[in-house]
Amino acid sequence: MLAFEQPPGDLPPARLFRALLQRRPERTLAYRIPSAEDFALRVRALRAAEIGLLLDAADEGVEELRGSRVSTALLARVLWTGDAPTFRSADELGGMDGDDVGQLWSEALQALGRICPTYALSDSTAWVRALEAGAREPSNLHDAFVLALCVDHGTGAVTPRPDRYWGCSPAELLDGHWMIWRAARAVYLAATKTQ
Amino acid sequence: MTDDISPVAAALAARGRKVYPFIVNEFFDLGNKAIFAIGFRAAVKAEDDAAIIEAHRYAHEVARSAGDAAEAARKDVDLLTDAKTIEALWRVCRRVDLDPKDPTDLDKAKETIYPAFATPGWMRKTLTTDQIAVLLNLYIEVKRKESRGRREVTDEHVEKLATVCQAHAGDDIPEAILADYPREILTAVVIQFALKLADARASVEVLLAQSEAIATGDAAAQSVSSPE
Numbered sequence: 001m002l003a004f005e006q007p008p009g010d011l012p013p014a015r016l017f018r019a020l021l022q023r024r025p026e027r028t029l030a031y032r033i034p035s036a037e038d039f040a041l042r043v044r045a046l047r048a049a050e051i052g053l054l055l056d057a058a059d060e061g062v063e064e065l066r067g068s069r070v071s072t073a074l075l076a077r078v079l080w081t082g083d084a085p086t087f088r089s090a091d092e093l094g095g096m097d098g099d100d101v102g103q104l105w106s107e108a109l110q111a112l113g114r115i116c117p118t119y120a121l122s123d124s125t126a127w128v129r130a131l132e133a134g135a136r137e138p139s140n141l142h143d144a145f146v147l148a149l150c151v152d153h154g155t156g157a158v159t160p161r162p163d164r165y166w167g168c169s170p171a172e173l174l175d176g177h178w179m180i181w182r183a184a185r186a187v188y189l190a191a192t193k194t195q
Numbered sequence: 196m197t198d199d200i201s202p203v204a205a206a207l208a209a210r211g212r213k214v215y216p217f218i219v220n221e222f223f224d225l226g227n228k229a230i231f232a233i234g235f236r237a238a239v240k241a242e243d244d245a246a247i248i249e250a251h252r253y254a255h256e257v258a259r260s261a262g263d264a265a266e267a268a269r270k271d272v273d274l275l276t277d278a279k280t281i282e283a284l285w286r287v288c289r290r291v292d293l294d295p296k297d298p299t300d301l302d303k304a305k306e307t308i309y310p311a312f313a314t315p316g317w318m319r320k321t322l323t324t325d326q327i328a329v330l331l332n333l334y335i336e337v338k339r340k341e342s343r344g345r346r347e348v349t350d351e352h353v354e355k356l357a358t359v360c361q362a363h364a365g366d367d368i369p370e371a372i373l374a375d376y377p378r379e380i381l382t383a384v385v386i387q388f389a390l391k392l393a394d395a396r397a398s399v400e401v402l403l404a405q406s407e408a409i410a411t412g413d414a415a416a417q418s419v420s421s422p423e
Contacts, residue, residue, distance in 0.1 A: 035210035036203045062251050065244055067371070072240070081203065092204040094241025099342055101240045 005123055007130035008114045017134025020180045023166050025115035031107040043078045043108050045116035048175045071105040118175040131183030148188030212236045214306035215337045216291045222329045231298055233311045234291040235334050237341040242286040250278035284330045285315040348383040
């Protein structure tokens with residue numbers, strides 16, 4: 001899970017901010033599966049609990065194949081073609097050449113590393129710092145401020161409500177949504193403090 | 196195409212799998228009924244995984260029936276490795292129909308739906324270690340043919356690999372990454388590392404010579420050692 005650790009150094013912060021601003025961040029893969037080259041592939045970010053469930057399920061069975069079960073289960077969940085999952089189950093990946101599965105796994109991890117930070121697997125401080133730089137970009141300021149203002153004000157307390165920005169249940173938020181909210185909030189507070 | 200599987204899985208299922216025939220009659224003279232040729236196809240992921248699972252099952256059975264030697268059998272890596280080899284070979288070795296007029300003409304060989312050997316257990320009981328080794332070598336050859344061009348070892352790839360291995364020299368991340376690499380790709384990577392190391396050593400020698408020349412005021416040596 002190396003790819004999740006640090007924010008991608010080759011992606012400008014402004015673009016990183018916009019990538020995580022999607023309801024379910026996605027990234028298109030340049031890679032095509034041999035013998036299925038007509039199908040374009042995208043990876044879609046998962047919630048930390050969804051990743052955790054896949055890892056838990058992979059614990060059952062022959063220990064030697066745990067890595068294989070993790071990769072095929074995760075690929076079956078994150079890959080999308082058009083408006084449907086690319087594979088209907090992890091078993092379908094069994095029809096691929098083993099080396100091709102390895103290559104697809106590598107490509108998908110690289111892409112996930114750009115759109116799917118999690119508190120469990122990533123250096124969240126580094127991610128929030130990179131996202132703050134992205135939030136300060138003029139092209140992102142509007143969305144950063146709208147996101148930062150998604151809060152409930154109580155007596156002496158401010159409760160984060162990033163779910164309102166995406167119009168979803170709080171349970172559907174990704175870890176990356178929390179990181180981008182914290183970044184936007186920090187930029188908003190710094191900007192309003194100086195005015 | 197069926198609705199039960201995704202369009203990508205249907206495309207994979209429809210692609211067909213190339214079977215590479217080899218003449219093996221010199222090695223497989225089984226009870227006066229020689230096997231003249233065997234076809235090999237590259238295993239798909241599900242076959243690789245199934246071979247590993249069945250090998251573990253077999254090794255577990257052997258350990259269970261080993262009596263006093265159960266613990267030793269359970270820890271015997273060779274037992275498991277040999278079982279994996281046989282299980283994998285049983286899945287990739289296919290019976291081929293040959294042209295009766297000229298069985299040596301492999302271009303006319305036709306693949307069948309049948310495995311070349313009855314069961315993995317039959318292979319264990321019947322084939323010699325040398326015969327298994329012949330099958331394994333032929334399969335490695337097939338894998339080499341199939342993987343040609345799939346994974347190119349680019350300079351960028353080698354640089355990334357070097358960075359990750361250096362940063363994680365003390366943990367098991369390099370092992371986890373490299374475990375997936377076929378032997379021929381690992382060989383190519385090690386050669387690239389060796390070339391880079393030789394380049395780095397040569398650069399250091401040039402720099403040392405330049406710095407020594409500067410220290411001693413040897414203008415001739417400076418000009419000789421400088422690429423400019």
